[in-house]
Amino acid sequence: MADPKRYELRGVSASKSEVHSAIKNLDKGLYPLAFCKILPDFTGGNDDYVNIMHADTAGTKTSLAYAYWKETGDISVWKGIAQDAIVMNLDDMACVGVTTNILLSSTIGRNKNIITGDVIAEIINGTVDFVEMLKAYGIDIHLAGGETADVGDIVRTIDVGYTAYAREHKSKLIINNIQDGDVIVGLASYGQSTYEDTYNGGMGSNGLTSARHDVFDKVYRDKYPDTYDHNSPLELMYAGDKKLTDKLDINGELIDLGKLVLSPTRTFLPVLKNVVDQFAPRINGIIHNTGGAHTKVTKFAPGKKIIKDNLLPIPPLFNLIQETSQSEWKEMFQVFNMGTRLEFYTDAETAKEIIKISESFNIDAQVIGRVEDTGESSIELTHNGEVYNY
Numbered sequence: 001m002a003d004p005k006r007y008e009l010r011g012v013s014a015s016k017s018e019v020h021s022a023i024k025n026l027d028k029g030l031y032p033l034a035f036c037k038i039l040p041d042f043t044g045g046n047d048d049y050v051n052i053m054h055a056d057t058a059g060t061k062t063s064l065a066y067a068y069w070k071e072t073g074d075i076s077v078w079k080g081i082a083q084d085a086i087v088m089n090l091d092d093m094a095c096v097g098v099t100t101n102i103l104l105s106s107t108i109g110r111n112k113n114i115i116t117g118d119v120i121a122e123i124i125n126g127t128v129d130f131v132e133m134l135k136a137y138g139i140d141i142h143l144a145g146g147e148t149a150d151v152g153d154i155v156r157t158i159d160v161g162y163t164a165y166a167r168e169h170k171s172k173l174i175i176n177n178i179q180d181g182d183v184i185v186g187l188a189s190y191g192q193s194t195y196e197d198t199y200n201g202g203m204g205s206n207g208l209t210s211a212r213h214d215v216f217d218k219v220y221r222d223k224y225p226d227t228y229d230h231n232s233p234l235e236l237m238y239a240g241d242k243k244l245t246d247k248l249d250i251n252g253e254l255i256d257l258g259k260l261v262l263s264p265t266r267t268f269l270p271v272l273k274n275v276v277d278q279f280a281p282r283i284n285g286i287i288h289n290t291g292g293a294h295t296k297v298t299k300f301a302p303g304k305k306i307i308k309d310n311l312l313p314i315p316p317l318f319n320l321i322q323e324t325s326q327s328e329w330k331e332m333f334q335v336f337n338m339g340t341r342l343e344f345y346t347d348a349e350t351a352k353e354i355i356k357i358s359e360s361f362n363i364d365a366q367v368i369g370r371v372e373d374t375g376e377s378s379i380e381l382t383h384n385g386e387v388y389n390y
Contacts, residue, residue, distance in 0.1 A: 033176040033300050035095035035286065041167065049167055052098055056088035057161035061208045061262065063227040066157045067220055068258040069119070071244050078119050079126030080264035081160050084205045086130060087265040088290065089164040090141070091272070091342070095286040097174040099273040100139045103165040104131070106146030110158040114226060120148060123160060130267075133195060137270040156226040174276065176285040178301040180373035182345040184308065185354045188364035189266055189341035190315035195361065199250055201263040201317040206290050207335040211261055214325035215240040240324050248316055260317055266363075268342045274357045275344065285345035294333045295390045297343065298377045308369035309382040315339045330388040333381055340368060 029037040030050060041049040058081045065077045090102065106127065108120065131141045146162075190202030203211065213228070213236060220227065221238040228237045244258030275283070287297045297306050318338050322329065332338060344354050351367055358365035379390040 031173070031175045033302075034173070035176060035288065035300065036092055036098075038096060038173065043167060048171075049169055050173065051165070051167055052093055052096065053163065053165045054089045054093050055161065055163040056085060056092070057159060058082075058084035058088070059205050059208055060212070061205055062158050062160055063156075064208060064212050064258065065262055066115070067224045067227050068244050068256075068262060070224065071258070072256075074259070075118060075122050077259065077262050078122040079129065080262055082123045082126035083130050083264040083267070085160045085162045086127065087267045088205050089162050091268055091288050092290070093164060093166060094269055094272040094276070095174070095288050097172050097276050097280060098166045098168050099269060099276055100141075101166060102141050103144045104141050105144040105163050105165075106148075107161045107163065108146065108148040108158065109151040109155045110148070111152035111155050111226070112150040113152055115158045119158070134267075134269060137195070137273060139269050139273055172276075172280065174280055174283055174286060176287075176300040176345075178285040178297075178304055178306075178345045178371055180304070180371060181347075182284050182371040183348050183351050183367050184306070184369040184371070185344040185346065185351045185358075185365055186308075186312055186340040186368035187268060187271065187342040187344075187358050188312050188315075188339055189337050190317070190339050191362065191364060193266065193361050193363050195270060196266070199253065199255065199263075200266050201250075201255075201260040202266070202315045202337065202339050202341070203261050203263050203317060204265045204290070204337050204341055206293065206337065208261070210325070210327075210335055211321050213238055213240070214327070215242050215257065215261070215321055217241055217243055220244070242324065248320065250316060257320075266341070268363070271358050271361055271363060272342075275354055278357075279346070279350050279353065282350045283344060283346050285343075287343040287345070289337045289341045289343065293335055293337050294340075294381055295379055298379060298390065301371070302377055303373060303375050304377060305372040305374040306369065306379045307372060308379065310366065310368050311338070311381075311383065312340045312364055312366060312368065314383075329383055329386065330390075333383070333388065334390065343368070345371065 031038050036054055039051045061084055065081050192199050216238050218238045242257050246257045247254040289296050322332050355365045381388045
């Protein structure tokens, strides 16, 4: 069995407890239970409107993209990195009802000695392509430029981040008010939606440090020393036995493991826009299972027991990660989305409509659980007959 502390030994945290402790006294905005911080309308001075600003990055996924690019010459993976960072902003904002008319600005810090100009071009082109794709679904994202800095003294490879801003009418907001008796609709992070060109392994942009080092072989430790933190225990760096170009059979198609882990973070915006436009008053909560994965919801459902006893099937990628790392299943559900990355909290009839909308985009969806009012915040998750409590 793997060391349960190895995630922290690698310099990362699923719970981000230190970060949450540092910001615990900060103002939580107009609606403390909102998935994103919501501020007064400072820009317009209208009490009927609010401001929402969100910033995020692709995280350590860029390290894997660098290694895969150098190993295979496939520069297209950098377009996926742009999407990773963008989705981590836009889909979070959609959880409070913001699904269009969003300003987007990039902040990219690179080590110029190893990250070439054609990589930057690929990231920028990927940004434009992604924004154009969303326009076809009535989602308008406005590019506001950004900053690309050469900061090799502090960045080993590249850090790709975006900041998003929107001004929204209060009547369109969705503020988490998760209720006793709500059912939970889960949407799949894997498969191939109608707006994706290839199969998506479902990885998203969380848990990459764990996946990269638990799955891939130590040969990359020597070949690509810029892809890991040299302050972490060396034996935990690339401690797996798989090569980036080893294949995994997905529905009869052989896909490189490296590219499977690098599957661009799926955006649910086309689904979210349809659901929000039609059913916003009947939605009691929307949770994007990013940092903290299936435990994320506890921050937004005080006094509620979240029961997840009918999760979507775990896709091959996460089964492989668990098998290779020998991680406890309980930890897996706290680090990875495990195939279910978006949750709607609503009534049973609305749940049926949400599932229909999701399936119209070829995204699997089903009722994965329910909510009980117990007076204490907790999660009860069932997998293969085992029950895990958080």
